[in-house]
Amino acid sequence: MSIERTLILIKPDGVQRGIAGEIISRFERTGMKIVGMKLMTMSPELAAKHYEAHVGKGFYQGLVKFMTSSPLVALAIEGPKAVDNCRKLMGKTFCTDAQGGTIRGDFGVSRGLNLVHGSDSAESAKRELGLFFKPEEMLEYSRAVDAWTWNDEDKG
Numbered sequence: 001m002s003i004e005r006t007l008i009l010i011k012p013d014g015v016q017r018g019i020a021g022e023i024i025s026r027f028e029r030t031g032m033k034i035v036g037m038k039l040m041t042m043s044p045e046l047a048a049k050h051y052e053a054h055v056g057k058g059f060y061q062g063l064v065k066f067m068t069s070s071p072l073v074a075l076a077i078e079g080p081k082a083v084d085n086c087r088k089l090m091g092k093t094f095c096t097d098a099q100g101g102t103i104r105g106d107f108g109v110s111r112g113l114n115l116v117h118g119s120d121s122a123e124s125a126k127r128e129l130g131l132f133f134k135p136e137e138m139l140e141y142s143r144a145v146d147a148w149t150w151n152d153e154d155k156g
Helices: 012-016 020-029 044-050 060-067 082-090 103-107 122-132
Strands: 003-010 033-040 072-080 116-118
Touching: 003 020, 003 082, 003 122, 012 020, 012 072, 020 033, 020 072, 020 082, 020 103, 033 122, 044 060, 044 122, 072 082, 072 122, 082 103, 082 116, 082 122
Parallel strands: none
Antiparallel strands: 003 072, 003 116, 033 072
16 A cells, blocks of 8 residues: 545535535545645636636536635645545545435535545546645645554655
8 A cells, every 4th residue: 555645626515615625534534634725716627727628518518607706725736645545535426326424415405516526546646646735735744643644654
């Protein structure tokens, strides 16, 4: 198992509903470490780059409109198997299908507004983190709790 970094976006619905802090704490309580964080409004240009794989799909225009409509929180998260572990914590894409105990299962109220985005692979994470964070905006630091949550096996 190795330490990875992934991108998590708390989407405009999460920010507008005032649950960004609760969502962040869910990631932290699993032992994940926040190494970058910013409150921002996504520009149409950034949305086009971020969602370029979806250009031409029926939901693309609505997705871009939604993601640029209001502030979001961008997080660079680090931890053992961060991509997989964060995606499990988020729950299934559609809130109506997500299990209780996941972010989407506990807080989701709509199929279309699903609160969070998380990179789906290590390759996507690297690409997406580069869109939202400059290298100097992601910090290297140790936490006392890391010794109690990450062992040598986790560090690869």
